[in-house]
Amino acid sequence: MAKEILYLKIANTLEEQILSGTLRMGDKLPSIRSVQKIYKVSINTVIQAFLFLESKSLIESRPRSGFYVSKTSNRKFALPSASKPKVAEGTNNPENLIVRVFEILKDKDIRQFSLGIPDNALLPIAKLNKGLVKVINGIEASGTAFEPAQGSLNLRRNIAKWSLVMNGKLTEDDIVTTVGTTNAIFHCLMAVTKPGDTIATESPVYFGILQLAKSMGLNVIELPTHPVTGIDISALKKVLHNISACCFTTNFSNPMGSLMPDENKKELVELLTLHNIPLIEDDLFGNLFFGGSRPKPCKLFDSEGIVMWCGGVSKTLAPGYRVGWVAPGKFKDKVIRQKLVQTVALPSLYQEVIADFMEYGRYDHHLRGFRQTLHTNCLKFQRAIEEYFPENTRISQPQGGLFLWLELGKSIDTSELYDVALKQKLSFAPGNMFSQYNQFKNCMRLNFALQWDDKIEYDLMRLGKIVKQAL
Known part of the structure; x- marks a missing residue:
């Protein structure tokens, strides 16, 4: 260490x-x-x-x-500003905008820079299909039987074996399977909060967290966040007495792409353990690192079971399978009871396909190539943005994940820009989707998990031209 x-x-x-x-x-x-x-x-x-x-x-x-x-x-553009959330900016209601962004997902004529879904060309679909046939022929009742509420034992065992970054701290008994990672976060929030409670998040923050909190009657405190190192722990210390839980993405946050240093993660876990405040850790992007080794999750530093480690394969392998999981620590029994009440059991078929893919090394092999492609794409996107966007553009430099966060001139409203871009068959995620306050209006998130070609560069050039015209 x-x-x-x-x-x-x-x-x-x-x-x-x-x-x-x-x-x-x-x-x-x-x-x-x-x-x-x-x-x-x-x-x-x-x-x-x-x-x-x-x-x-x-x-x-x-x-x-x-x-x-x-x-x-040799970066031409500066990094985005560290966020400074201000309640005085007024509340924001991005639901309609979020729905509009999702509605065009199936339109093949629109360039999808918006949602965080990998291009099918980057996924091992043929191999997954072979695994699906194999599992159907071998699974009990061809996958029609119920499984335990905790989830597929085979999948849980493979997640535990595969999670080497945990240094052997996880077993199959520590893990509960879920319908994707957002569902895992929902179960965690249900286990440790009640309506009227307050949680702390990054800012900007993945809009799905804000939607979950609102639907559950929870308040959200958005914390100042640096585009490289993540949340400001000193700011968190000031609000500890007001919060019931934290919900952070410490490895390649969405949308900024920040990566919290290990020493900060350790300090964070020690701080929350001292105050007995649960940490819901969204580690969905942790395996998409560009460096030499996978970044550690906060769960590794957890000695008292307060960290609820959430993961899944929707960003790395099979978005539509909706296979996720959580290691809920000391809240495991609560999570299992909730899952039993709400869903009884999950479909076993896709869980077994993912388990099979993990067991024989195919997942590791896929991830190595996928990470290399993402890193190359990230650099190509950055160079294209520096070539075609206004000189005052600020752009993130993530060390992993799927996204670039762009901060444009202050006079630009990307919600309005979205309508202009959509008429030209271009889609991106406007910045104010990622806050409950009326901020980040001059920002946008771009997904670079696409099959790079000359057409993508041309579309980035067109998007840059739209931004320049808006100025």
Whole structure:
């Protein structure tokens, strides 16, 4: 653990120097030996830090010469501003806008930069179909029988085996299967809150969380959030006495793409444990990392069972299967009872297909190629946006996930821009979908989990032109 923290500390320091312009494109980095002496660490720790930066395309190695700041690190556009949620901005009612964005999902003539669903061309659909036939022939009653309320034992066992990032802390008995990740979050909220309670979230925050909270009669406190490191823990400390639970995406948040450092995750879990406040952790994007290793979930630092770790395959493998899960910690019995009352049992067929896909290594193989494609797409989208959008555009630099968060000129209202873009067969997610307050009106979220081609670049050029005209 100490070694890993050291290599990340070195990598983060160098990355900050690159992003701030202290180290510029083409600059040579200090030698591995020099960095070793400065930080008083092993050669292997420094190499690990350099490889981590190389995996993010920030640096490149040149044979017999050393490491240099790469061309792809030469950002023309700044990062989006850290959010500062203000209740005084007035309330926002994005439901109608959300419905409109979802309504055009099946229209093949519209470029779908909007919703966080991977392109079918990036998913192993043929292999899943083979698995489906295999499971139907082998499962009890061809999948028509009831299963236990906790969910498919086979799937739960494979999730536990596959979740190596937990260092063996999870067993199949710790996990409950759900109808996707949003359903897992719903069960968690039902287990630890009641109408009138208040929860804390990031800001901007995935609109599905806001819709769940509203439907359950919950209040939401949106916390200041940095586009790189996530929520401001000092701001959380100020509202602890007002909240019943936290609901955070610490690994590649939606929509900003922030990644909370491990030391922050540990501090967060220790803080919430001290105050006995549950943390609902949405780790849906954790497997879509661009670096050398999967980021740790907060659940890894949980010793008292207060972290409810939620995951699923809707962003990585099979969106329509609606297979998710939660490791609810000390709230497991409550979650199982709720699931039993509401759904009795989940369809077993798709759970068994996912279990089969995990068991024989196909999921890992798919993820390796999928992550590489997403990382390449992310860089191509960033370069296209820098080419075609106004110079005052700010753009996120996620280290994983599916999304880019764009902050445009203050005079632009992306809700109005959406109507203009839709007439030209372009769709994106307007920024004010991601807050209960009337803010982020000049922001948009773009999904880059698409099959890149010249047409996508052309459509980004057209979208950039629409933004320029709006100015």
